[in-house]
Amino acid sequence: MKATGIVRRIDELGRVVIPKEIRRTLRIREGDPLELFTDRDELMLKKYSPIASVERFAEGTAKSLAEQSGCLAVITDTDTVLAASGAGKRALLGKRVSEKMTEIMSSRRSYLAGAKEGGDIVAVAAESEFVPTAEVIVPIVSGGDCLGAVVLLSGEEGAVMEASAVKLARLTAEIIANQFE
Secondary structure (H helix, E strand, O other): OOOOOOOOOOOOOOOOOHHHHHHHHOOOOOOEHHHHHHHHOEEEEEEEEOOHHHHHHHHHHHHHHHHHHHHHEEEEEEEEEEEEEEHHHHOOOOOOOHHHHHHHHOOOOOOOEEEOOOOOOOOOEEOOOOOOOOOEEEEEOOOOEEEEEEEEOOOOOOOOHHHHHHHHHHHHHHHHHHHOO
């Protein structure tokens, strides 16, 4: 654990203000759920990710999705790539999602792009070496909240995401979302 040197007082209602710099660094936005942990005399806050609680399910789902689609399949929460399966998975697994990816998830709308058609390819992870030529990004929305995304990526020259791959990604996002309703 890293000390920040910042000290805050608890108000009469038990509230503590998390400084803006820390919220920005950890990508904590208004309304984000936080999980509390205690260990003897320490209190820790962690950004809560419902999808991370079903990580084994996400891993199996990504594997099946990759096998069925023939693409690199990725499942994210709102901050991190939780599961990936297919060629290039090591370049993405465990990485923080990019700002553009966060914007797409926030919009709660599917995103489809192919370099062949001149589309704007969005980097899934902020620091990834994998450069796709076609992609489909489908946000996972449950109860009006975006929990993450299902992503299919192709690195093949001239690749185009077929309608069946888009439907498969949408179905997968819906199945994952239904786990939380």
